[in-house]
Amino acid sequence: MASNHYYDPADLKKFGNITEWSEELGTKFFDYYGKVFEEGALTAREKSLIALAVAHTEQCPYCIDAYTKDTLQRGVTKEQMMEAVHVGAAIKSGAALVHSTMMMNKVNKLDG
Amino acid sequence: MSKLKTQSLHKRESELAEANRQLEILSNGIFGSDELPTFAKKIKETNQFPLRPKKLEILQINVGYMCNQVCDHCHVDAGPDRKEIMTKETMLQCLEVIKITGAHTLDLTGGAPEMNPNFRWFVDEASKAGIKDFIVRSNLTIIRANKKHYDLPQFFKDHNVHVVSSMPHWTRGKTDKQRGDGVFDKSIKALQELNAVGYGMPDSDLRLDLVYNPTGAFLPGDQMGLEKDFKKGLLEDFGIQFHNLFAITNLPISRFLDYLIASENYEDYMYQLVEAYNPAAVKNVMCINTISISWDGYLYDCDFNQMLGLQVASKVKHISDYNEDLLNDRNIIISQHCYGCTAGAGSSCQGVVT
Secondary structure (H helix, E strand, C coil), rough: CCCCCCCCCCHHHHHHHHHHHCCCHHHHHHHHHHHCCCCCCCHHHHHHHHHHHHHHHHHHHHHHHHHHHHHHHHCCHHHHHHHHHHHHHHHHHHHHHHHHHHHHHHHHHHHH | CCCCCCCCCCCCCHHHHCCHHHHHHCCCHHHHCCCCCHHHHHHHHCCCCCCCCCCCCEEEEEECCCCCCCCCCCCCCCCCCCCCCCEEEEEHHHHHHHHCCCCEEEECCCHHHHCCCCHHHHHHHCCCCCCCEEEEEEEEEEHHHHHHHHCCCHHHHHCEEEEECCCCCCHHHHHHHHHHHHHHHHHHHHHHHHHHHHCCCCCCCEEEEEEEECCCCCCCCCCCHHHHHHHHHHHHHHHCCCCEEEEEECCHHHHHHHHHHHCCCHHHHHHHHHHEHHEEEEEEEECEEEEEEEECCCEEEEEHHHHHHCCCCCCCCCCCHHHHHHHHEEECCCCHHHHHHCCCCCCCCCCCCC
């Protein structure tokens, strides 16, 4: 690798370059991506907030960078942004915790 | 943004109060090293250099830099400590031009234009000229700043003035952060008073438009989407109505440039502007249909060039020598701040341009 770290903010600007090594799939992806974020049954603002929450649960620095800026541009307040991140975090932690029922089942079977 | 200042850059004797220093910053660094293309180079790519005026539509007159607010983003570096105020003599010269201009819109700005002691007389006289659209850019809080201004909504109505007012957000936090503590509450009260005399109501001819500037180092989002959110927020929370929202990009000059540099956002912001460059917006930038007149009567391609001291490239440089035909035969002066007007859907004093 040219650098000694995994993530470089400058790489976000190069996202579009992924089509260079696979034009058809890259183009299809970006067409799809663009379509998804268009105003629809959900507003572009609502979609941006969902994206911001998912960016955090996916722990994607590029996505956090991009959708923090995007939500700001759409007039979203920091309180709304943080609430969205908590929704993501609640699902993420809930998803971990709900698996503890498997653990409990197993313990009850083996040692109940 | 940074903590709100209470003095202008001029009062603080900041080096950024000097137009030449701002132009130097905009020409050197990432632009001097060719890391980013200059605006001239960029518009050459689409054969739009030099920029030339089309038919004059808007006469914008800055009646003074004095203001009751010291907003973080202000490109005028306005504030209570600014003493540059248009005299009655210069106003009289402006009135002569207003009578003969082919422009359909007269746009009074500042500072807070209402703080000019001859403001009401000037509006009274100018409104007699029969200009189609007579705009006053009111910061709203001035209406509540002093008893003598309380009747401004009625005064505007009596002169059929089109009121255009800054309002960076429909919530208190974001508004006060940019414009100062207490600005939101005063603005809300002023908007309610404007509504009470008929401004901004759905079927009213009394036009009330709001201007949105981002509160930080980012570009404005979609104007229509923001307008929808503003309308919903202001109506639901305060019963306020208005006609249109103009989403305006902050240009990297004066206090906003100071903020960008101090917060280490300058380069990223310029990258954002250049990446969002839209050649279609160049065709409709406001400098091609506007003349900006300063408090002392000098002529500029736009209010931003006025603040950068870039007078028109014409033999006609002052309102006392005004000649619209001669003036229209000129090249528009550009620098890297112009990227602010061509980013995304474009930006002007009337909002997006595409």
